[in-house]
Amino acid sequence: MTSADLSSGPRSLRLAEWPVLDGSALPEEQRTVFQRRKLAVEAYARGDTLLGIAEAYGVHGYTVQRLVFRAQQAHPDGRLWGYRALAPHVRVRSYVRSKAPLVLGHKTGGNAGAFAQLLLRHSSLKVQLRGELEAGNVVLHPGERGRMTGVKGVAARFQQACRELGLGAGDYPLNQEDKAIRSLGRTLRAWLQDDFDLAARVAVARAKPASALRQLPERGASDAFDTVEFDAHKMDVRLRVIDCDPLGGEQSFETERVWLLAIIDVATRCILGYTLSFKRECSRFEAIATFRRAVTPASAPELTLPGLSLLPSGGFVSQALEQTRYACWRQIRLDNARAHLAATSLDVVCEALGCAADFGPAYQPDDRPFIERFFGTVTATLSRRLPGALPGRGSAQAALKRLRDPKDTLRLIVTTQELEELLDLTVWNYHGTPHAGLGGLTPLEMMQRHVLGIGREPVRPRLIPQMLRERPELLHDPVLCRVHGNLGRGERPYITFFHVRYTSEWLARRSGLIGQRLRIHYDESDLRKVHASTEDGQIIDDLLASGPWRYEPHSLWVRQEVFKAKRRRQLEFGTGDSPIEAFLALRRKDAGKRRRSASDIAQVQRERKTASAKAKAAAIPTPTPLADALPDPASSQLVVGPVRGKRLRIERGYAR
Structure with missing residues (x-):
């Protein structure tokens, strides 16, 4: 301790910022010494003289200054020692050895530090x-x-x-x-x-990060539709798909994997939307499809499996509460998956839906605890109870050995259609089951309290614009497509979108748009038609696909897979043939050997089922052929009357 430290005086002391010490925890003798030292230091901070402090409390003046110096040293926890340095037999600095170490044989002492x-x-x-x-x-x-x-x-x-x-x-x-x-x-x-x-x-076991130690705000939410969490979960279950060949026979194939994407409301624990995907990896289109399903009304599921029943207290949020239809949230929490970080996904979340995106730290699923806990509930109540489930590392080997027995068949494994019904039933009943995190209330009852104002102020959810309700395909970012055509050859205007021509009666008559670009909004689950507008925002008629792509619902993924196989010369189909049926026939050849081919078949079946349900709910008939819907551009260009020959002129430099 230097002379400067001894003469610093009480002016630099801030006893209110010193960490305190509970003196009652010390032995009686040490507690008495600690109390006298504490009173002496406080008197020194008030400006009393060292001689007066020594007479009043029996602590020498030099000892008081030494105690003040010790109390102002840095503690290993980052704070000052404070009152903790006044306790007897306390070292404020670790031992630093100055003597050279001893050479020890079987002795254990003498080399401290x-x-x-x-x-x-x-x-x-x-x-x-x-x-x-x-x-x-x-x-x-x-x-x-x-x-x-x-x-x-x-x-x-x-x-x-x-x-x-x-x-x-x-x-x-x-x-x-x-x-x-x-x-x-x-x-x-x-x-x-x-x-x-x-x-x-x-550590061997994964330690959960404590949000309180990171000094972050509470991860919960007080109002419904304020904060939601979104994530994707790979379900550990084996599935099979039943495919009907053109001859009417049924074949069973095992799929590769299945993903569950869900959005949960933090305040009420209600599942606002969920989607199944049978692809190898989730893409931005699955994420956007889940967002769209969360903001659009849902209907009660149709159960065909025997023995299944819906709880009367359960239900979907938009189906049970009319006020929540087309409701959107304020903030959404996501992880750092590439599908979530894609520019299209961010544009949908931040611009189209008008909400804020909160990307938590990577590799820390506990930063989104509510959606992870729901996935755990689905795993415990659904996935692990199905035949072919893979519950753990140890029992997974036994399950695979039993289910891959050559004498066994796939008849015990559930199909993709059965899994969809079971998942609908699980979410429906989950909303009607008492939740421990809600004080014994069900998620649907908690949502009713928030929306209807039972025992609290009612929550008024923010609704998406009317245009998005009528045209959900506007959620996607527009794609700029150039209008092609040639007046000299009599070729009417059209656009090319993902290898297929699109046109309409209105566009076919607007030759002035040739060379300009149109903004194309599309529904990636159904590309039979696209929504088009000019660059200045004028909405025009929907453009219909040409050829066989107009008659059967298909997604962007199906079209990409078809043309990928065509480029590889694995797939050939004629003008009147269905490219989707040709793609299914190609996948049927390898479905028995490659589970990825079976997953493709399951994905096509699910898309057809979804398109059929949409058409049935909206009472929209299947698009009619081109001859009934629009005048055929090719037939309208035919000349009526006698045809005169035209003299052809071959330019110079032309060679056969």
């Missing part, structure tokens, strides 16, 4: 040990003592690093009987105890 002295002299050794922990070379097993493994390998590399620094057999730690391996282990354990994040990476 030698290992810390070594790391202080050679900082590269400390960096190496920290790197061993961060690289995961040391494993901390769960338990009260926290047993560590991998220390011997770290010690061997540490000793080699000591030799490379020039330390010989007569230097510490190589001159010790155990080569200071116990001191090394105690140092590693002390570092892990002081750094929770480092210990969580070293």
Whole structure:
């Protein structure tokens, strides 16, 4: 302690910021000493003289200044020592060894602080040990003592690093009987105890990050439709698809995987929308389809499986409460998946729906606890109860061995259609089941309290614009397509969208649009027609696809797969043939060998079922052929009357 520290005086003391100490926890003798020291320091901060303090409290003036100096030192927790430094027998600084280490054989004492002295002299050794922990070379097993493994390998590399620094057999730690391996282990354990994040990476079991320790705001929400969480979950279950061939026979194939995408309301735990996908990976189109399903009204599911019944207290949110139809949320939480970070997905979330996107930290699913907990409920109540489920790492091998028995068949595994019905039933009944996080209320009852104002102020959800209700395809970003055509050849205007020509009666008559660009909005689940507008925003008629692409509902994924197979010369179809049936026939050849082909068949079946349900709900008839809907552009260009020959002129330089 310097003379400057002793003469600093009480002007720099801020006792209100000092960490306090509960004196009642000390023994009686130490508690008496602590109270006298505390009163003496407080009197010194008020400006009393050192002589008066010594007479009043029995604490020497130099001791008071020494206590103040100790209290203003930095504590390992980042704060000052404060009143904690006034307790007797408390060290405010760790022990620093100055004497050279002793050469010990079988003795255990005499080298206190030698290992810390070594790391202080050679900082590269400390960096190496920290790197061993961060690289995961040391494993901390769960338990009260926290047993560590991998220390011997770290010690061997540490000793080699000591030799490379020039330390010989007569230097510490190589001159010790155990080569200071116990001191090394105690140092590693002390570092892990002081750094929770480092210990969580070293631990075998995944440690949940505490939001309170990160000083983040509460992850919950107080109002319905304020905050929602969205994520995708790969269901650990084997599925089969039943396909009917053109001859009427049924064949069963096992699919590759199935994804569940869902949006949950944080305040009420209600599932606003969900989607199944049988593709290998989820794309931005599945994410947008889930958003669209969450903001559009839902209807009661139609159950065909025997023994299934819907709970009277359950239901879908938009089906049970008319006020929530077309309702949108204020904020949505997502992870850092590429499908969520895509520009199209962000435009839908932030611009079309008008909500804020909250991307949590990567590889921390507990930052979105509510949707993850729902996925856990689906796994426990649905996935693991199905034949062919893969509940865990140990039992998965036994399940695969039993279900892949050559004598066994796929008859015990549920089909994709059955899974959709079971999922609809699960979500419906989930809304009518008491929830522990809602105080025993069901999610649907909590939503009713928020929307209807039962026991609280009612929530007025924000509704999406009327144009989005009538045309959900406007959720997608527009695609600019150039209008093609040629007046000299009599070729009417049209556009090319994903390898297929589109036109309409209105566009076919507007030759002035040739060369200009149109804004195309499309529904990726049904590309039979697209919504078009000019670059200045004038809405024109819907454009219909040409050829066989107009008659059968198909998604963008199906069209891309068809033309991909066509480029590879794996698929051929004529003018009057259905490209979708040709694609299914191609996948049927490999469905018995490749589960991905079976998943493609399941995806096409699901898209057909969804399109049929939409047409039935909206009472929209199937589009009529071109001859009945629009005048055939080709036939309208035919000349009526006698035809005169035209003289052809071959330009110079033309060669046959």
